[in-house]
Amino acid sequence: METKVIAFSGSLRKESYTTKLLKAFQKSAPVGITVEIIDISTLPFINEDLEADLPQPVKDLHAKIKSADAVIFATPEYNRSYSPVLKNAIDWGSRPEGNNLWKTKPATIIGCSPYSLGAFGAVNHLRQVVLYVNLYIMQQPEFYLSFIADSMDEQGNITKKETQDFINGHWKAFGEWIEKFNSTKNN
Structure with a gap:
């Protein structure tokens, strides 16, 4: 049975290292796991006034979350915090009140930076x-990748064996984490 993972990049920048890292994770997914990177750039800012008639991008997000077995959040660091676009997506996934679609889904967070x-x-x-x-x-295991530009080429291909091993090790643990929670749901 195929495991469906949805993934979110907290950076909207065209040449984002965070998105490139997420694509490297997508390419490195183990057999039996598919990763779909969800575009959150069209989500309106969270606004309860919109909840009576949800905008189509929010409905699309809700459908993706419902269909997923697990979630990956990839975040850059802005002023020692994650990005507002990730917060917005998380908030929409938990709204309207009483409709938290995230609950009980296994998830992991990965982060990278061109700095230390x-x-x-x-x-x-x-x-x-x-x-x-x-x-x-x-x-x-936690996943932080410093000096990411040194680990990939301009197309986002991982160029360092240690980095690819780090990604593969995280996938091994995350695959086991997903299986732990999804096997209990199916029993």
Whole structure:
């Protein structure tokens, strides 16, 4: 049975390292797991006035979340936090009130940076939010990638064996995490 993972990049920049990292994860997915990267650039800002007649991008997001077995959040770090576009997507996925579509889905957070901390602050800040919406966030192993530009070429292909091994190791743990929660749902 195919496991469907939806993935979100917290960067909208065309040549985003975060999106390139997410695509590297997509290419490295183990057999039996498919990864769909969801475009969140068209989501309107969260606004309860829109909840009576949800905009189509929000309806599309809801459909993607409902159909998913698990979630990956990829975040850059902006001022020691994650990006507003990720927060907006998470909020829409938990609204309208009483309609939290995230609850009980296994999830992981990955972060990267062209600098030395690898989005450590952003990943840990984002954990607080996803815990509240009751995602089953994988705590270990953590994934922070510093100096990402040194690990990939301009097309986003991973060029360092250590980085690819890091991605593969995270996938191994995340695959087991997904299986743990999805097997209990099917029993």
